[in-house]
Amino acid sequence: MQAQGMIVNGKMVNQSEGGKHIEVINPATEEVVGRVPVASEKEVDEAVQAAHRAFEKWANLSPFERARLLYKAASLVEERADQIGQILTAEEGKPLKEAISEVKGSAEVLRYFAEGGKRVFGEIIPLDKTYLQSVAIRQPLGVVVAITPWNYPVQLLAWKVAATLAAGCTVVAKPPSETPLSPLKFLECFLDAGFPEGVVNGVTGAGSVVGKGLILHPLARKVSFTGSTEAGKKVMEYCAQGVKRVTLELGGQCPLIVCADADLEKAVKSGVRRSFRNMGQVCNSINRIYVERSIYEAFVEQFVAETKQLRIGNGLVDPDVDLGPMVSLEALEKVREHIHDALQKGAKVLHGGQRPEGREYEKGYFFQPTVVVDVNHEMLIMKEETFGPAVGIMPFDDIPQVISWANGTRYGLAAYVYTSNLNKAQKICVGLECGNIGLNNVDVATIYAPYTGWKESGFGTDLGPEGIESYLEVKHIKIEFEK
Ligand code: NAD
DSSP states (O other): OEEOOEEETTEEEOSOTTOOEEEEEOTTTOOEEEEEEOOOHHHHHHHHHHHHHHHHHHHHSOHHHHHHHHHHHHHHHHHTHHHHHHHHHHHHOOOHHHHHHHHHHHHHHHHHHHHHHTTOOOEEEEOSSTTEEEEEEEEEOSEEEEEOOSSSTTHHHHHHHHHHHHHTOEEEEEOOSSSOHHHHHHHHHHHHTTOOTTSEEEOOSOIIIIIHHHHHOTTEEEEEEESOHHHHHHHHHHHHHTTOEEEEEOOOOEEEEEOTTSOHHHHHHHHHHHHHGGGGOSTTOEEEEEEEHHHHHHHHHHHHHHHHTOOBOOTTTOTTOSBOOOSOHHHHHHHHHHHHHHHHTTOEEEEOOSOOOSGGGSSSOOOOOEEEESOOTTSHHHHSOOOSSEEEEEEEOOHHHHHHHHTOSSEESEEEEEOSOHHHHHHHHHHOOSSEEEESOSOOOOTTSOEEOEETTEESEESHHHHTGGGEEEEEEEEEOOO
């Protein structure tokens, strides 16, 4: 069993003042695989105080010096990718090769923002008198609280920590209770890379207590939150009390639109992958698919055939499986509820809908990838975030209709469009109300471009050149020269 400490002021804390622990469960076996302390008020306060004390010195280092340390941490993350990946699979369930690639990708994010920190520019603004000039500079804003979910526990933390540190801010991270081990192991790399004490901290415990405590701490200046829309609304309320800066990367209910002129095979293959990867526990998973009526039957037939090929299993035992278990019984119950709701309202399950059969699935939160047809927009599966391996498919007749259906939820995170007609593509992409669109592809989250939500999927940006802006304040300096 892995006993993992929190990181406060450059030291590992294995026992909190309250002495409580969270037990971490392997969702493939339901066995306890580790434990972390539950932070008390004392550790929450100490972590924010430490980050506050470390801030001035860190902010005043040159971005080149900060980059040097970020590169060192990136090398350690990469060296430890196999070890951290094993822990990630053991606590989250995704196949080992996906876990290792998540960790390696996180090292790359550190390098990307190390360079980004060197490119934080200001502006010189001409004024209406020749002896006057305005200068706008950008400065790090202080202590950042980074709160993250369990589905990509290392990667999503890396997005925030990398940009925070490169900008010159210090950080207190609050990893999720389901998967706290791998993100804390990731944060340990910063200690071992020689980051000054207090610059990187990580405390664990319930979001509603430890997360809330961090956000409300008077010395915390910004909250970068990734998680559900419901929790995001609470986070925004807490932030309002101190007029704190906040970035919210929240839930999604993402459509895939397949036009009759699309490359059908490609649309099917990538549609299956983006619907079921990580057991559909991805914010930008495909939740519903609209297929132009003339190719609807062919698409559904091929989609079901492709889904049947997916291999399910314990990703630690067989690293080559396509799908692992879901993260928890609660997550699995939500999928069952959405499928039940759809069936009650007249839908038909063409594949899946239950636990896979066989002795290897008797323990663990396994579920079959599920394809549902005869769906409508009254069904939860077509309007709420299932966050699991279930997708609804329905036909559409024209472009205005499908755009209005695609926009018909409270979410606006991502959408996917398959067409070979440039004019159709342009109309659909402009019409969709969401922050990210994959046109003839399903991989919208890339380190190098902004990632953001619209509507109740949040606001503010992770990644891309804009990612670092979230951690900077603008300061205007007006200069008067001799007349
Ligand atoms: P969650 O909202 O339950 O928890 C996310 C984090 O917030 C956890 O660390 C949790 O402890 C903390 N938290 C919960 N309530 C809190 C509160 N009141 N105050 C402060 N912190 C609180 O979400 P989850 O179940 O861990 O993750 C799944 C959700 O995350 C899905 O809705 C998914 O769409 C979303 N998500 C969004 C993105 C994105 O980039 N938009 C990426 C991944 C996941």
